[in-house]
Amino acid sequence: MALVKKGSRRIVVDGVEYRWRLSRKHWCCDFDASTLAYMVEDAARPGTTLVVETGRPSLLAPSLVPAELVLPREVAAGIRAARSNGWTPGSNGSPFKLHLSAV
Template identity: 80%
Template sequence: MALVKKGSRRIVVDGVEYRWRVSRRHWCCDYEGSTLGYVVEDTARPGTTLVVETGRPSASVPDTARGEVVLPGEVAAGIRAARSNGWTPGSSGSPFKLHLSAA
């Protein structure tokens, strides 16, 4: 699964360039679409996509605080956590899922 270029943002983490975007698709996070998440892929060698579930509520959920956003620093931390947990972005395969705490 390749990340759509439109709407994605560039980030460089430890000298490697990635693309990322907030995802509102049901395959990203929970089935109700109530959890904020994002997807990441290596720009130079797209392969296995990283799917990160933040554990925070999405702005689409009623009665939640507006303004829940994903910041580049959070994305960089998620990429580093995924890499240390075995994500190899240049290899082929199904998406690598990372669940982060809401804390």
């Protein structure tokens, strides 16, 4: 599952370039659609997509207003956490799911 380039943002973490975007749908995973999530992939060699559920209210739920948006530093921290938990972005496979808790 590759990310759509339109609307994605570039981020460099530990010397590696990635692309990320907010997840509009959780069709790839069994996440709760009312929580905010973002997706990340290696920009040079897309493979396994990282899907990070933040645990915060979604921008898509009209009755819920998020306290904050997803910032690049949060994406960088999510990438580092996923890498330390076994995400290998250059390999092929199912999306790698990372659940973060709301603080």
